[in-house]
Amino acid sequence: MAGPFEVTDEDELRKAAEIRRRIDQAPILLARYEQLRTVPAVGSDLAGDDAATAWMTSSHLLNATLLMAADNMRALCGLLLPADRLSMPLFAHYPLLRSILEASALVKWLLEPDVRTDRITRMLRARWSDAIHSRDLKKEDVATVKALGAYDVDELSRAEAAIVQRYARDVAKIREIEGAFSISHSEVKRGQAPWVHMVRSVCTVAAGPDWIAIPGEYAASTWRSLSGLSHPSFGGAVNNSSLEEIADGASEGNLFARFSVDLGVTQRAVDVAWNTFQESVSLVGQRYATAS
Numbered sequence: 001m002a003g004p005f006e007v008t009d010e011d012e013l014r015k016a017a018e019i020r021r022r023i024d025q026a027p028i029l030l031a032r033y034e035q036l037r038t039v040p041a042v043g044s045d046l047a048g049d050d051a052a053t054a055w056m057t058s059s060h061l062l063n064a065t066l067l068m069a070a071d072n073m074r075a076l077c078g079l080l081l082p083a084d085r086l087s088m089p090l091f092a093h094y095p096l097l098r099s100i101l102e103a104s105a106l107v108k109w110l111l112e113p114d115v116r117t118d119r120i121t122r123m124l125r126a127r128w129s130d131a132i133h134s135r136d137l138k139k140e141d142v143a144t145v146k147a148l149g150a151y152d153v154d155e156l157s158r159a160e161a162a163i164v165q166r167y168a169r170d171v172a173k174i175r176e177i178e179g180a181f182s183i184s185h186s187e188v189k190r191g192q193a194p195w196v197h198m199v200r201s202v203c204t205v206a207a208g209p210d211w212i213a214i215p216g217e218y219a220a221s222t223w224r225s226l227s228g229l230s231h232p233s234f235g236g237a238v239n240n241s242s243l244e245e246i247a248d249g250a251s252e253g254n255l256f257a258r259f260s261v262d263l264g265v266t267q268r269a270v271d272v273a274w275n276t277f278q279e280s281v282s283l284v285g286q287r288y289a290t291a292s
Contacts, residue, residue, distance in 0.1 A: 015263035020086050022270045026077045029274065033070050033281050037288045038063060045287040049119055052180065056173050058123045059288070062107055066284060069103035069277050072096045088261045091229060097266075098226035100273040101219075102195055107280035108202040109193060111287050117181045124174050124183065129191040131170040138163045199223045203276055222272045225265055 040046035040059055049058040076096040080086060110126065113119045142160055145151050178185055193201070203219030205211070 012263050015267045018267050023077050023081050040288045065103050065106050069100045072099040090261050094226050094229040097269045097273050098230050104276040104280040105199045105202050109198050111283045121183050124188045126192045128188050135167040196220050219272045
């Protein structure tokens with residue numbers, strides 16, 4: 001049976017306080033996000049990227065991706081702090097944290113290169129993956145209508161033709177941009193980098209005067225935990241939750257225990273997601289406002 005209970009363990013309380021501190025930072029991060037330009041300044045890096053890629057505009061992809069991160073951050077804060085008191089679900093916050101991290105990492109991955117051709121190559125790789133996903137999703141919609149029966153044959157034919165036309169239009173535009181920048185089509189067809197590789201690449205933290213270097217593998221392993229906990233998995237739940245024995249059933253061969261969220265996993269995930277969001281906001285601000 002599921003039910004709420006109050007945490008009293010000192011170590012868990014320290015982790016909870018750190019999570020609460022991070023949640024209290026969210027309005028500051030979101031305010032910085034809301035102050036960003038929606039249209040790149042004339043002469044900025046992204047204005048040049050947009051001009052070179054229109055109508056497949058780079059900033060449109062970036063704006064939508066960062067909006068996803070911000071929207072999920074708002075939702076997460078509402079979930080964890082519903083009435084000015086930290087309340088931790090067992091699973092519900094993990095998909096939100098994963099989405100914040102993935103969207104923020106994608107923005108960084110798209111914008112990190114200083115060379116325009118490299119940025120555009122990554123944009124095209126992301127668009128290639130999007131085009132294939134959109135095409136396949138629409139095909140599934142058509143297959144669903146067919147499976148349900150009682151459909152208009154002409155209307156369905158037009159829908160199928162529209163899917164082909166949209167995909168062909170996207171591919172043609174991608175090939176056009178490739179040609180303009182002498183970008184290899186085989187490189188673009190690799191698609192967007194796998195999430196774990198992307199996170200590992202963009203979430204490496206160099207050593208500073210007040211902190212040690214943090215390898216990208218730290219964020220990558222955090223993403224793996226979030227991913228596993230965002231899907232039904234008995235092993236994931238057992239291995240990433242706190243287990244407290246509440247009754248002695250050894251004589252009957254049973255263990256009576258209470259599962260609760262592992263605040264250590266959550267604290268780590270919030271730290272990585274918040275840091276990556278902050279860095280992506282800063283990078284958008286730079287690329288939208290200045291030229292390299």
